[in-house]
Amino acid sequence: MARRVAHPSVDDRKAKGLEARDHALPSGHTGWKPATDRPDPVDLLVEQETTREPDLVPVRHGRMMVSPFTFPRGAAKIMAADLAATPVAGLEAQLCGDAHLSNFGSFASPERRLLFDVDDFDETLPGPFEYDVKRMAASFTIAARNNGFSPADTRAATLESVRAYRAAMASFAQMGTMDIWYAHLDEDDLRTGIRNAVAGASGQEKADRREEKTAKAAEKRAEKRLGKAHTRDSHQALSKLCEVIDGKYQIVSQPPVVIPGRDLAATYGISAAGVIPQGQLMMQAASDIYLGWPKGLDVKRHYYWRQLRGMKGSAIVEAMVPLGLNYYAQICGWTLARAHARSGDPVAIAEYLGETDAFDKSITDFAQRYADQNEQDYGEFVDAVKSGRLEAHEGI
Numbered sequence: 001m002a003r004r005v006a007h008p009s010v011d012d013r014k015a016k017g018l019e020a021r022d023h024a025l026p027s028g029h030t031g032w033k034p035a036t037d038r039p040d041p042v043d044l045l046v047e048q049e050t051t052r053e054p055d056l057v058p059v060r061h062g063r064m065m066v067s068p069f070t071f072p073r074g075a076a077k078i079m080a081a082d083l084a085a086t087p088v089a090g091l092e093a094q095l096c097g098d099a100h101l102s103n104f105g106s107f108a109s110p111e112r113r114l115l116f117d118v119d120d121f122d123e124t125l126p127g128p129f130e131y132d133v134k135r136m137a138a139s140f141t142i143a144a145r146n147n148g149f150s151p152a153d154t155r156a157a158t159l160e161s162v163r164a165y166r167a168a169m170a171s172f173a174q175m176g177t178m179d180i181w182y183a184h185l186d187e188d189d190l191r192t193g194i195r196n197a198v199a200g201a202s203g204q205e206k207a208d209r210r211e212e213k214t215a216k217a218a219e220k221r222a223e224k225r226l227g228k229a230h231t232r233d234s235h236q237a238l239s240k241l242c243e244v245i246d247g248k249y250q251i252v253s254q255p256p257v258v259i260p261g262r263d264l265a266a267t268y269g270i271s272a273a274g275v276i277p278q279g280q281l282m283m284q285a286a287s288d289i290y291l292g293w294p295k296g297l298d299v300k301r302h303y304y305w306r307q308l309r310g311m312k313g314s315a316i317v318e319a320m321v322p323l324g325l326n327y328y329a330q331i332c333g334w335t336l337a338r339a340h341a342r343s344g345d346p347v348a349i350a351e352y353l354g355e356t357d358a359f360d361k362s363i364t365d366f367a368q369r370y371a372d373q374n375e376q377d378y379g380e381f382v383d384a385v386k387s388g389r390l391e392a393h394e395g396i
Contacts (some may be wrong), residue, residue: 010347017091017351024087026352026359029130032369035085041078041377042384048077055256061392065385069146069318071378072139073100076123078377079135082370088128089352093344096336097123099132101139101161104332105314106187114187116331118339119314129340129349130363136336137162137367140329142374143317153322157329158367162360164333166353172341173350180341185331197327257396 008016049057064074072079076098096103096118103120140161144154172180241258242249251260315328340349353359384390 013345013347014351016345017348020089020091020348020352024089024130026354026356027362028087029134029359029362030365032086032366034082034373039081040380041075042380042389044078044081045075045381046390053256058391058393059256059396061385061390062394062396065382065392065394067146068375068378069142071381072142072374073102075374075377075381076100076135079138079370080123080131082373083131083134086130086134086366088130091129091344091349091352092126093129093132093340093349094342095123095125095127095129095132096121096135096339097125097127097132099136099139099336101136101143101328101332102314102317104335106190116185116187116190117335126343129344132336132340133162133165133363134366134370136165136332137363138370138374140325140332141364141367141371143320144322144325145371147318147320147325149322149325155364155368157322157325158364159357159360160326161329161333162363163357164330165337166333166350166359168334168337169341169346169350169353170355172337172346175346180338180346183338185335190331193331194327197323 049060052060060074064071080097098120099118100120103118104116105119106114106116107119108114137158140158141154144157149157172183175183238249241251243252244250250262251258253260253263317325317328320328337346340346381390385392
């Protein structure tokens with residue numbers, strides 16, 4: 001006898017989304033405060049680093065020391081610990097796990113088409129969709145502050161990232177499963193979006209000559225970044241990272257950051273065996289044909305394996321003006337929603353989010369409060385380095 005699998009109707013899925021509001025109202029993410037028994041952030045980093053490559057830990061610290069903006073890139077564990085105590089609706093999806101705005105970028109599909117997508121999956125796992133959204137929103141607040149934006153412009157960029165997520169999820173809720181899996185942002189979509197954003201800014205009644213000039217400059221920078229991504233391929237990496245020894249190319253040893261495989265094999269016993277990381281395949285519109293996991297001598301430790309610089313490109317967030325960051329917020333919010341819609345239930349999530357901006361404002365409030373906490377954590381981290389508690393190698 002064939003096994004029957006129950007498939008909930010659209011109405012059932014909508015009802016699940018509405019019922020999720022009993023667990024956490026869309027407006028219920030405001031007023032975040034650190035827990036009274038919150039672990040010391042430096043202790044959390046030290047605990048995590050016991051399993052990291054010791055030679056690279058000081059390099060990581062040096063990069064985190066640059067500013068409150070670079071600090072959270074290496075402090076995902078700290079935020080994860082804080083998010084664990086925040087309200088969730090009970091609607092899960094495959095998470096990026098570190099949906100920081102700098103972990104979005106462009107890369108080539110197997111057909112050599114430039115796509116924009118989530119591009120970091122070290123922490124991918126199933127979990128509450130709100131975790132990724134809060135991580136993304138907080139990173140926009142932190143980035144805007146780092147760029148010297150006014151409080152109004154900072155709030156606008158953060159709000160836009162969440163609004164875009166909610167609007168995109170509502171759109172995906174109307175699509176069939178295959179249409180969601182085919183959805184993507186390619187370079188033509190990006191160029192069109194950039195032109196529209198610039199045209200909209202230039203066409204505003206209050207726009208002065210300076211603002212119009214700034215918008216045009218932002219468009220030129222974005223176009224330049226897209227063009228540069230096409231040159232960042234394996235051939236470019238070959239000329240930069242390799243040298244010819246006895247007529248053969250070899251990766252130049254630059255420890256502790258770059259260690260050739262010939263050295264790793266002798267030191268760590270890495271094998272070529274591996275499987276496909278399911279989380280990344282689930283979330284990305286297209287994935288690298290080399291994507292896999294080689295295993296080391298310790299079978300519990302896996303290593304990320306992929307093509308080097310497959311037309312990879314990333315936004316220079318530190319150089320963005322409000323117009324640019326707002327547009328970037330739109331495409332990051334859309335992209336994260338599409339990634340979640342592929343593994344989660346877009347109908348239930350969209351119904352939970354609703355049609356008003358209550359969720360957008362609530363998450364933006366969280367982001368502002370968390371950005372304040374991030375600045376405090378950064379200060380404690382810098383003090384730990386200066387006191388000798390942590391070692392940091394800057395400029396690498």
